Amino acid sequence: MKFDFTPSRELPIFDTHAHYNDPRFECEIDGGKDEVLSDLFSQNVRYVVNAGCCVASSCDCIAMAERYPQVYATVGVHPGEVDPDDDMEAAMEDIRTMLAHEKVRALGEIGLDYHYDDPPRDVQKMWFRRQLELAREVKMPVVIHDRDAHGDIMDILREYPEVTGVFHSFSASGEIARQLVKRGWYISFSGVITFKNAARLAQIVPTVPLDRVMIETDAPYLAPVPYRGKINHSGLMEYTAARAAELYGITVEEFCRHAYENACRFFGIGE
Numbered sequence: 001m002k003f004d005f006t007p008s009r010e011l012p013i014f015d016t017h018a019h020y021n022d023p024r025f026e027c028e029i030d031g032g033k034d035e036v037l038s039d040l041f042s043q044n045v046r047y048v049v050n051a052g053c054c055v056a057s058s059c060d061c062i063a064m065a066e067r068y069p070q071v072y073a074t075v076g077v078h079p080g081e082v083d084p085d086d087d088m089e090a091a092m093e094d095i096r097t098m099l100a101h102e103k104v105r106a107l108g109e110i111g112l113d114y115h116y117d118d119p120p121r122d123v124q125k126m127w128f129r130r131q132l133e134l135a136r137e138v139k140m141p142v143v144i145h146d147r148d149a150h151g152d153i154m155d156i157l158r159e160y161p162e163v164t165g166v167f168h169s170f171s172a173s174g175e176i177a178r179q180l181v182k183r184g185w186y187i188s189f190s191g192v193i194t195f196k197n198a199a200r201l202a203q204i205v206p207t208v209p210l211d212r213v214m215i216e217t218d219a220p221y222l223a224p225v226p227y228r229g230k231i232n233h234s235g236l237m238e239y240t241a242a243r244a245a246e247l248y249g250i251t252v253e254e255f256c257r258h259a260y261e262n263a264c265r266f267f268g269i270g271e
């Protein structure tokens with residue numbers, strides 16, 4: 001498939017969470033991620049943060065960040081990637097080294113994923129706690145992956161009150177959003193807020209203060225309506241932004257300005 005996207009208006013887009021190293025870009029689009037990114041950077045997209053999911057993909061994210069001035073990285077081990085047979089301390093040494101790279105701006109994505117019964121919950125919790133310890137030690141924010149595990153994640157985060165960060169593709173309750181904001185966290189919404197079956201989430205969006213909200217793709221996953229089910233990319237964030245603006249009752253330009261400034265502040269990127 002040839003990559004062909006034209007934005008409907010001019011907006012400053014900051015994609016706070018993507019996986020451009022995912023093989024779907026190379027398999028499904030002529031020219032792969034390089035074609036997609038160079039096209040998007042000539043349009044509305046100003047910055048993209050690629051999230052690492054294991055030691056190897058974290059390395060890939062850094063390599064991409066070195067090639068593009070507009071690309072930054074986070075490094076960490078995703079709860080779906082932990083393995084009871086892996087040497088956790090060796091992985092932590094690799095992650096610690098990568099965290100010192102100038103284009104790495106947070107530790108993530110880390111967290112708990114109870115959607116499938118694998119990996120075992122106690123193993124996921126062990127890696128989650130170990131990475132929160134590392135974030136506390138190196139004083140860096142974290143990117144949280146929370147799938148069907150809201151209660152356990154909040155319980156574990158209470159053990160590390162010095163650590164803050166962002167919940168990516170937020171899906172927990174309004175009460176959890178309120179608690180997180182109070183404790184200095186940011187909330188990032190994905191294309192899921194455009195889905196028809198996301199009425200509960202839609203109610204939560206405008207309760208997040210405008211200085212704490214960010215938006216993301218989670219590309220190639222979670223494409224917003226009207227592209228639901230297709231390969232996602234940062235250009236499509238204009239649909240997510242339009243829905244968020246509608247929920248806040250402000251213009252999409254104003255919403256994007258806030259989301260952009262928040263992301264620059266969170267990831268320590270100038271302007």
Ligand SMILES: [Zn+2]
Nearest residue numbers: 017051109218
């Ligand atoms: Zn992700």
